[in-house]
Structures are given as structure tokens and as C-alpha cells.
Amino acid sequence: MDYVDLPTAKTARGVRLVVLDGVPSPWSQAAKGLLQLGDIPFVCVRSSARRPEAWRWTGCDNAPVAVYDDEPPRTGWAEILALAQRLAPSHTFAPREATDRAWMWGLCHEMMSERGLVWCRRLDIVHRSLVETDTALPRAAAQYLGAKYGYRGADDMVHVRARMREQLELLASQLERRRSGDWTVFADGVTAVDIYLATALETFLPHAREDYSNVHPVVHRAYVDGDAALNRWLREQTPLVEHRDHVFAHVLKLPISL
């Protein structure tokens, strides 16, 4: 996977993926993982609120965004996954059996969509940074993310955190019940849910600091910081942790790429 500057990306063909600069955001990391999984050639362009030139190109003020040839930019995780499916039809990004497939899309939605697991985790980090601890994100960054992604204060956080716990329990129980006979969630091999799940868990139980050599220590610490009881429970969820390690061994690779 190559990182290119914006003028190079604009004149290239194929998939250009605008990704978040400096932060291993689960949306951007998963989009790269899906394209790698399908052996789809692509280049990445870094972007952020401090480097918004690529956002002006895509017309979307966040990342990832996938631009394929002259087609309209794809700005949502589900659209990006559908593009990967189209460009690598021989790879099974979603189970072949319809009930499993519907279930997989549902699990992905519970992680990636608005108020999905990683959205809730972002609000959790914002709340921790603004109200509960001085070791998370700098105040200005937390205020920016909070205003942009629907932070509504302490009362709402009770619901957000309950939902986050419920979503983690759902994913853990899905792994317990899996029938694949292998480490993947479904019997069809590595599907999109495996990639999303590993990148989501990384925001709660990140790999060691050495594996985050490209990442600002503040971001790693924000991922490490969390509710003590939830983190204790998560560390006991061996199938979740082992699943994440398999995905990194087979697809995503360490150190974290940015």
C-alpha cells in the first residue's frame, strides 16, 4: 500500500483511499484492511482537519473516502465495503448463505454506523477527555470531535456506555457461538466483520506502544484508557482477543500502518 500526495491521487485511476492522518481510526484502518483482503490495488492519501485539501476534493469532511476512477466518492463504510466486493468478486467479503449474510451486515452496522460501537467509543473518549480524566485527548481535540459527532453530555453518556457494553457482549457471544471451525466469525473465511471487529477492539485493547510507533502517544493512551470494569471484562474475553490477534497476523499486520 502506497501513500501519495493529493495531486498524484487526483490524476491516478483505480482506488484512491483518503484516510485519516496520524490516528489509527477504525474506519480508515478497516477500509485499508478490506482492500488488502481483496488484493485490490489502491493508494492512500492522508487527510485531517489540519490537512483538509483532500476533503475539499471528496466533498466529505471526514475519512475514509474511497474514490474509484471517475465515480462519485464513497463516504460511508458500507459503500466502501460494497465497492471492495465489486472490485474483488472472487473474495467472499460476506457469507454466501443469506441468513448469515444478513446477520453479518447487522453486526457490521452495530460496530460502524452512527451510535455503533466505535462511534460510542469515540464519544466515550470525548467524555473522558472533557470531564473525567486529564490523560486522554487534548481539550480542543475532544471539543472538536464532540461537536462534530454528537456528544451530548453526561446524561446521554449513560445510554452511550450501556449501548457500547451491549454491543461488545453481542460480538463476544457471536464469537462463542461461531460454527466456522476456524478462528473467523463465519465459515466462509475472512469476511468484513472480522476486519471491523479487530479494528474496533483495538480502540479498547490496543496493541503495545511499540506496535504504535507511528502513532502519537496521546492517541495510544486514549485507546488504553477506559472504564476499569469494562477493560477487566474485555481482557477476560479470550475469544475476542485471540480473534483480533488472528486478524492482525493474517491481514492487518503490525506495526500499525498510518
Ligand SMILES: N[C@@H](CCC(=O)N[C@@H](CS)C(=O)NCC(=O)O)C(=O)O
Ligand atoms: N462516514 C464515515 C465515518 C468515518 C468517521 O467517523 N471518521 C472519523 C474517524 S474519528 C474522522 O474522519 N474523524 C476526523 C475528523 O472528523 O476530523 C464512514 O462510515 O466511514
